[in-house]
Amino acid sequence: MTPAALLDALFPAGHSVRAAGPVLAGTARTAAGDVAVIGTHGAAEVGAEVAHRLAGELLTVLRSHPGRPIVLLVDTRGQRMSRRDELLGLAGYLGHLAATVGLARRRGHRLVAVIFGEASSGGVLPLGFMADEIHAVEGARPWVMALPAMARVTKLPLERLEALSRGSAVLAPGLESFLRLGGVDETWAPPLAPRLEAALSRPAGPDRRAEAGRERGGRPLAAEVAGRVVGGGGG
Amino acid sequence: MRPAALDRRSWREATARRRVAALLDPGSFAEWLPPAARVTSPHLAALDLPVAFDDGAVVGEGLLDRRRVFVAAQEGAFMGGAVGEVHGAKLTGLLRRAARERPAGILLLLDSGGVRLQEANAGLIAVSEVLRAVLEARAVGVPVIGLIGGAWGCFGGMGIVAACCDGLAMSEEGRLGVSGPDVLETVKGVEELDAADRALVWRTYGGKHRWLLGDADRLVADDVAAFRVAALELLAAPRPLELEALEAEHRTLSERLETFGGAADAREVWAALGVRDLDLVARCEPDELVRAEGARRRTR
Amino acid sequence: MERLQFELECEEEAAAPAGPPVVVGVVGSGNLEVLVERGAPVGRCRVVVATSARGFADTWRAVLEDFAARRRPSGLVLSVNDAGATPAVVTLRLDQAIEEYRGGRR
Numbered sequence: 001m002t003p004a005a006l007l008d009a010l011f012p013a014g015h016s017v018r019a020a021g022p023v024l025a026g027t028a029r030t031a032a033g034d035v036a037v038i039g040t041h042g043a044a045e046v047g048a049e050v051a052h053r054l055a056g057e058l059l060t061v062l063r064s065h066p067g068r069p070i071v072l073l074v075d076t077r078g079q080r081m082s083r084r085d086e087l088l089g090l091a092g093y094l095g096h097l098a099a100t101v102g103l104a105r106r107r108g109h110r111l112v113a114v115i116f117g118e119a120s121s122g123g124v125l126p127l128g129f130m131a132d133e134i135h136a137v138e139g140a141r142p143w144v145m146a147l148p149a150m151a152r153v154t155k156l157p158l159e160r161l162e163a164l165s166r167g168s169a170v171l172a173p174g175l176e177s178f179l180r181l182g183g184v185d186e187t188w189a190p191p192l193a194p195r196l197e198a199a200l201s202r203p204a205g206p207d208r209r210a211e212a213g214r215e216r217g218g219r220p221l222a223a224e225v226a227g228r229v230v231g232g233g234g235g
Numbered sequence: 236m237r238p239a240a241l242d243r244r245s246w247r248e249a250t251a252r253r254r255v256a257a258l259l260d261p262g263s264f265a266e267w268l269p270p271a272a273r274v275t276s277p278h279l280a281a282l283d284l285p286v287a288f289d290d291g292a293v294v295g296e297g298l299l300d301r302r303r304v305f306v307a308a309q310e311g312a313f314m315g316g317a318v319g320e321v322h323g324a325k326l327t328g329l330l331r332r333a334a335r336e337r338p339a340g341i342l343l344l345l346d347s348g349g350v351r352l353q354e355a356n357a358g359l360i361a362v363s364e365v366l367r368a369v370l371e372a373r374a375v376g377v378p379v380i381g382l383i384g385g386a387w388g389c390f391g392g393m394g395i396v397a398a399c400c401d402g403l404a405m406s407e408e409g410r411l412g413v414s415g416p417d418v419l420e421t422v423k424g425v426e427e428l429d430a431a432d433r434a435l436v437w438r439t440y441g442g443k444h445r446w447l448l449g450d451a452d453r454l455v456a457d458d459v460a461a462f463r464v465a466a467l468e469l470l471a472a473p474r475p476l477e478l479e480a481l482e483a484e485h486r487t488l489s490e491r492l493e494t495f496g497g498a499a500d501a502r503e504v505w506a507a508l509g510v511r512d513l514d515l516v517a518r519c520e521p522d523e524l525v526r527a528e529g530a531r532r533r534t535r
Numbered sequence: 536m537e538r539l540q541f542e543l544e545c546e547e548e549a550a551a552p553a554g555p556p557v558v559v560g561v562v563g564s565g566n567l568e569v570l571v572e573r574g575a576p577v578g579r580c581r582v583v584v585a586t587s588a589r590g591f592a593d594t595w596r597a598v599l600e601d602f603a604a605r606r607r608p609s610g611l612v613l614s615v616n617d618a619g620a621t622p623a624v625v626t627l628r629l630d631q632a633i634e635e636y637r638g639g640r641r
Contacts, residue, residue, distance in 0.1 A: 087499075088496065222323070285617070287562040310561055
């Protein structure tokens with residue numbers, strides 16, 4: 001889905017979201033009032049500059065529009081992979097971005113993420129995956145690593161990985177898997193605007209992805225293990 | 236008195252469990268979901284791979300200088316300390332419990348390549364849950380301190396987690412990044428980064444460089460006692476998760492891009508910082524570097 | 536992975552102190568972890584092994600019987616996750632495990 005088509009579908013009442021390079025930012029009108037829109041497009045690689053600009057857009061919203069809901073638009077193939085970004089401390093830039101989203105939550109900003117392209121690794125962790133609700137439009141592609149690369153790294157034969165991944169939400173890339181694991185809440189089909197309005201109208205709650213992953217049969221242990229540690233965790 | 240070096244107990248060489256025992260007040264550690272609970276990875280078992288009784292994560296509570304702290308330690312020797320479903324859920328549970336019980340702090344003994352690829356999607360979501368839980372613990376005022384000095388460093392999503400801590404202590408041997416040297420070389424080629432060039436890897440990711448740039452708040456020797464001192468100091472100096480503080484951090488990171496954004500190598504960064512003897516950085520002991528260049532390094 | 540189970544006979548340890556469970560070693564390449572707990576009848580030691588190296592049941596039996604004769608782990612259950620350790624490393628870890636369980640090393 002192109003950013004323009006997505007924005008028109010999400011915000012039929014109008015928006016002023018503009019792309020500057022890989023970064024999307026602006027304001028949109030919804031039935032519940034104005035919302036801030038921040039994200040990336042074009043399967044963006046999130047390097048130090050992009051992460052810094054995203055954090056800057058968020059800080060501007062926090063400073064100028066306390067409490068305004070924030071819609072995070074996700075299309076990223078992951079962190080920018082370069083020696084130069086690592087030298088500059090990419091972890092620090094991505095960590096700053098994540099902390100800024102965390103601060104937005106603490107200050108009462110509603111956070112809804114919409115994955116409309118790719119969603120991977122260091123690109124999605126500090127922004128889209130930090131939201132209260134994480135949704136995806138049809139055709140979105142969350143993933144960690146392509147199976148051939150995974151075969152190289154894990155030293156498991158590719159044919160075996162392919163066979164295993166057919167029945168495994170843990171290994172198979174794609175939206176179906178992330179839904180089952182609880183990493184994505186819902187798939188949205190058109191019309192998108194009512195889905196977004198509904199998401200924005202729900203109150204923020206605790207992180208329930210592990211419980212969703214258990215209910216949907218993708219992650220059998222995460223919720224139970226975290227719960228046992230919280231509750232005492234003896235023997 | 237014997238020279239201090241003889242009394243050193245190496246952080247890098249110790250297992251996760253030994254690090255915890257040596258860091259805390261003697262005998263004070265109580266583990267949650269210990270090995271005897273046998274909470275192991277179903278996904279590794281499905282791949283017919285060895286499991287560990289603690290899934291490579293040691294979590295629990297203890298005393299640090301008589302104050303109650305929560306501790307999580309990653310075992311780098313098991314699957315490179317990488318985060319799978321169970322491993323991540325233990326960390327997340329610890330952080331959530333801290334947000335509820337408000338100990339004096341949380342110590343994260345990080346030693347991890349990031350997402351455990353054998354549990355790819357579940358690992359990524361697990362790291363995401365850890366990241367969110369770190370920020371929620373900080374949001375209620377429980378300081379989270381990261382300690383990096385293991386053989387696996389701290390990479391991938393765990394590198395982002397480390398950067399979200401209130402304070403970070405690293406040894407010279409510790410490394411912090413997102414895409415690690417092997418990943419960079421595999422994906423981008425040996426021209427981008429030669430992972431076998433140890434000196435290059437260490438001055439790109441290593442503790443001294445991270446400390447000079449301000450990503451790490453303390454640079455310590457590879458010594459359990461030095462990490463303990465740093466943890467105590469950092470617990471006493473939390474970074475508030477407030478708008479003004481993040482705006483200040485934003486300016487610091489902005490200045491870093493302007494000043495060092497064109498640098499191709501750590502030595503150019505150090506020269507721009509005003510470090511006088513570039514060769515000394517690699518050669519000297521951490522405490523010498525702290526004395527010589529502590530005034531010139533960046534802080535956050 | 537291959538799963539093996541052994542029931543070893545051993546003399547009762549004279550001063551057999553009961554301690555909390557202990558784990559030593561790490562499941563890394565060429566290494567193993569050993570978890571020691573109470574739970575076997577007096578005069579017996581049960582050992583449960585999960586190993587990535589198939590076809591070494593006889594070697595495990597020999598190493599474990601030698602261990603049982605030397606250390607008399609009466610009443611104990613040993614659980615092992617092995618990532619291809621040599622018999623020498625296995626012996627070393629078993630000895631460490633029993634010493635730590637009995638409080639001989641800290």
